[in-house]
Amino acid sequence: MHEQRRQILEMVAEAKVTVDEAERLIAALDREQFHASSALAEQRPPARPRYLRVLVETVEDLADGPARVNIRVPIQLLRAGVRLTSLIPPQALNQVNGELRNAGIPIDLSQLKPQHIEELIDHLADMTVDVDQADTKVQVFCE
Amino acid sequence: MMPQLVTVRVHSGGSRRIRLWIPVLPVLLLLSPILLLVAVASAAVCLAYRVHPGRALYAGWRLVSSLGGTRIEVEHGRTAVLVSLR
DSSP states (O other), X not given: OHHHHHHHHHHHHTTSSOHXXXXXXXXXXXXXXXXXXXXXXXXXXXXOOOEXXXXXXXXXXXXXXXXXXXXXXXXXXXXXXXXXXXXXXXXXXXXXXXXXXXXXXXOOGGGOOHHHHHHHHHHHTTOEEEEEOSSEEEEEEEX | OXXXXXXXXXXXXXTOEEEEEEEHHHHHHHTXXXXXXXXXXXHHHHHHTTOOHHHHHHHHHHHHHTTTTOEEEEEETTEEEEEEEO
C-alpha cells in the first residue's frame, strides 16, 4: 500500500497526474484498504470468553444496608472441572446419574466430554442472564 | 499458569481493615511436608477407588492452575471482603 502511495506521489512530481487526480487516487487506495481490513475482521472468529461473571446487587437492606456480590471465575476452571468428572469412578457416576434422573434432570455425566465443553464455551459468549426484581438485581454473563 | 499471589482484603466498618498478600509458592514450600502426606493419602484413596493417581494429580494440577484470575468480592453494608487470585 505504501508503495502505491509513493508511485502516485512520484507521478505528481513528474507532472504525469494533477494534484486533484492524485488526491482521488489516494482516497481510492484508502477505501480499498478499509474494505480489505473490514473483510479481514469479519473473517476473524469472535473472541472466546475468558471469564464468567456473576453480579448480585440488592438495594437497601433494613438491617445492614445494601449488599453487593461480584464474582469472576475463569472459564478455564470449567474445563478443568469437566476433566475432573473423568476421574469419578463408574459406580459413583452411575449413582449420580440415577439421582439426577430421579430429580428430573436426565443428564448422563459419563457422556460429558471435553469437546462438548468447548462447544458450550463458544456459545457462552452470547449468553447474558439478567434478573431484575424490585430489591435485587442479578446478572450472569461472560467476558 | 498457577496463581502466584492471593490477595485478601477484609474491611469490617470503621477503621478495621485487614489486607493480606499471600505469595503462593513460598507458602507451598513451607507446607511441603504436609502436602507430601496429603499426596500419599490421596494416592492411596485413588488406588482404593481404582482411579489412576497420575491422572488424578494432573486433573488436580489443571484445576489449581486454572484458578488464576478468580476474583470474589462481597460487600454487605459496611463490611467488604475481597479474595483475588493472580
